[in-house]
Structure formats: structure tokens, C-alpha cells
Amino acid sequence: MFTGIIESVGRVLATENVGGDLRLHIAFGALDTGGIMLGESIAVSGVCLTVVAFDADGFTADVSKETLSLTTIGGLKTGDAVNLERAMRADSRFGGHVVAGHVDGLGRVLSIKEDARSQRWRFAAPAAVLRYIAVKGSITVDGVSLTVNAVDDEGFEVNLVPHTVANTAFGSTAIGDVVNLEVDLIARYVERLLGGNAAGESE
Numbered sequence: 001m002f003t004g005i006i007e008s009v010g011r012v013l014a015t016e017n018v019g020g021d022l023r024l025h026i027a028f029g030a031l032d033t034g035g036i037m038l039g040e041s042i043a044v045s046g047v048c049l050t051v052v053a054f055d056a057d058g059f060t061a062d063v064s065k066e067t068l069s070l071t072t073i074g075g076l077k078t079g080d081a082v083n084l085e086r087a088m089r090a091d092s093r094f095g096g097h098v099v100a101g102h103v104d105g106l107g108r109v110l111s112i113k114e115d116a117r118s119q120r121w122r123f124a125a126p127a128a129v130l131r132y133i134a135v136k137g138s139i140t141v142d143g144v145s146l147t148v149n150a151v152d153d154e155g156f157e158v159n160l161v162p163h164t165v166a167n168t169a170f171g172s173t174a175i176g177d178v179v180n181l182e183v184d185l186i187a188r189y190v191e192r193l194l195g196g197n198a199a200g201e202s203e
Contacts, residue, residue, distance in 0.1 A: 001088050002043045004096030004138075004145025006168045007031050008084045010044075012076050013058055022068055024049070024076070027058040031084050041101065043085045045169065046143035046180040047071050048101025071103045071180050072142075081169040083143040096145030097138040103180045105129040107141065110155060112175060117162055121170075124155040125181060132183035132191075140182035144168050 008031035016023040026044060033054075041048050042059065049061035068074040076082065088094070107123040114120075123141065125133070133139055133151045140146070144164065150157040165171050173179070 002048070002085050002096075002099040002101055002143070003088050003094055004085070004099045004140050004143065006083045006085055006144055009167070009169055009171075010058070010082050010084045012078050012080045012082060014078055015076060018062070020065060022063040022074060024061050024063060024073070025058060026061070026082060026084070029084065031086065036086075041087045043083070043087075043099070043101045043143050045072065045082045046099075046101065046140055046182055047073055047103055070106075072106065072178050075178070081172045083169050085143060097140075098185050099140050099143070099145060099182060100185060101143075102182060104132075104183050105181050107155070107179045107181045109173060109175050109177050109179065115159065119160045119165060120149070120157055121160055122155055122157045123179065123181075127153075129181050129183060130154075130156070132187040134187070137187070138184045140180075142169060142173070142179045144170070 008029040010029040010031065011027045013025040013027050036054060038051055040051050042051060047067060049063065051059045052062055053060040063073050105126045105128060107125045110122040110124050112119055112121050130151065133148055133156050135148055135151055137148050138145060139148050146158040148156050149159055160170060
């Protein structure tokens with residue numbers, strides 16, 4: 001599990017096609033790697049990946065065809081910036097919200113507007129994702145925990161403070177770019193308990 005509080009902006013060092021899957025090599029950037037182990041999870045722009053190798057500079061992760069089909073990972077190129085967060089510890093502060101690292105859908109940046117010292121970003125999102133988004137609720141965009149300011153039938157808006165822009169990959173994200181979206185897990189569980197999704201209705 002993660003919290004959506006980005007610990008470092010890493011860079012893609014290389015990508016390899018291996019047996020139909022993708023192998024990513026990613027620079028740690030400023031990520032605290034103390035105690036890092038093979039097999040641990042690191043969220044890469046909101047996608048939970050498993051460390052299969054690492055050295056002083058970065059780590060390697062394998063990405064399955066399923067993950068490639070549902071996220072932006074397959075479009076990454078050498079040099080691209082990615083948001084990094086190591087899995088949360090039970091004894092650490094919980095600064096964002098509960099994030100699984102499982103992408104629910106892809107969004108797209110529609111607009112970026114200055115709002116005093118902050119920025120107001122608007123994203124398009126598919127209906128299957130929008131149904132879980134509520135004003136003042138939480139949403140994860142490329143691994144970043146954000147608060148929803150507005151939502152309608154086509155998308156939603158969030159406010160990014162200067163710190164967020166400066167310390168995440170949003171600093172190199174542009175209008176038209178595709179982003180990974182993960183909705184608040186609580187909304188999904190509430191729907192499931194109330195029998196409001198397809199799986200619940202068919203049982």
C-alpha cells in the first residue's frame with residue numbers, strides 16, 4: 001500500500017522488451033533507498049511495480065502485458081520523469097490517503113490555469129472512473145494524492161500548490177498528456193457492500 005505522497009522524481013534509464021513484456025530501468029533520484037530489498041514494491045507514477053534488481057543508481061522492474069494495456073507505463077521513454085514512492089511502513093505518518101497502486105483508468109490533461117501561486121488542473125476521465133469521484137474526495141493522479149475541487153460528466157479539477165508542481169513529475173506534464181488514475185478505495189468498497197457494481201448485482 002502507498003499514501004500518494006511522492007518521495008522522489010525518478011528518470012527512466014532504459015526500457016527493454018523481454019518475451020513480450022517490458023523491463024524498466026529507473027533512476028532512484030532522491031529516493032531514500034535505506035533497507036531496500038528485492039521483491040519490494042515501488043509505485044512508479046501510480047503503478048505498483050516489484051523490484052527485481054537494483055544498484056546504487058536505480059532499480060529494475062518487469063511490467064506485464066496486462067499492466068501495459070491499462071496504464072501509461074508502456075509509453076515511457078528514456079529520460080522521462082516518473083513519480084516514485086516506496087510502500088508505506090506501519091510506523092510512518094499517513095500523509096495522503098490509502099493508495100493501492102492499481103490503476104483504474106487513464107485520464108488526460110485538459111487545461112492548466114494559474115490560480116494565484118497555485119495551479120488549477122482539469123482532467124478528462126472515463127465514466128467508469130468518474131462515478132467514484134466526489135468533490136473534496138481523494139483521487140490519485142500519476143501516483144499523487146490530490147483533493148478534488150470540482151467534478152462533472154466529463155472530468156474533474158484539482159489544485160496543485162507550488163510544492164507539488166516542483167516535487168513531482170507534474171513539472172514536466174503538459175496539456176494533452178495521458179495520466180494514470182486511481183480512485184479512492186473506500187468508494188469501491190462502499191459500492192461493493194451496497195451491491196452497486198456489476199459483480200455485486202450478479203451474485
